[in-house]
């Protein structure tokens with residue numbers, strides 16, 4: 202199916218995703234479409250809301266060269282691309298500040314504070330419930346994408362000064 206990436210200002214980006222009850226062929230197709238769209242857009246993650254859907258599913262593929270070598274070693278057990286259905290983040294450890302962007306907020310890159318490491322429980326495309334621990338940039342991507350499924354955008358994490366700095370840019374996005 203063809204989808205457009207939803208842009209900041211679109212109401213669907215503020216919706217809470219609905220849990221997926223069963224891994225149907227439609228859900229598998231949706232996951233494949235999301236991966237294709239993410240790669241085409243050169244993103245490292247995509248949540249269903251970003252293509253106008255409300256199912257609780259997101260996809261992530263963080264390449265090795267985007268990761269700190271230590272984090273990459275620790276993340277090795279996590280198979281990429283990562284398709285996460287009904288994900289739940291828990292057990293945050295530490296904090297880290299780093300640059301983030303979002304396909305739904307084009308050309309906006311800002312530092313955001315996130316947990317340095319998190320655990321995430323999710324259902325995979327085989328219907329199996331899994332729990333993994335992610336570190337560094339991958340942990341950041343998981344937090345960013347699972348936020349989307351709660352209707353939270355990365356600009357919600359900006360400081361008041363950052364919000365002031367990008368206010369006009371966001372206004373333009375909302376209008377377009």
Ligand SMILES: [Zn+2]
Nearest residue numbers: 302303304305
């Ligand atoms: Zn995003």
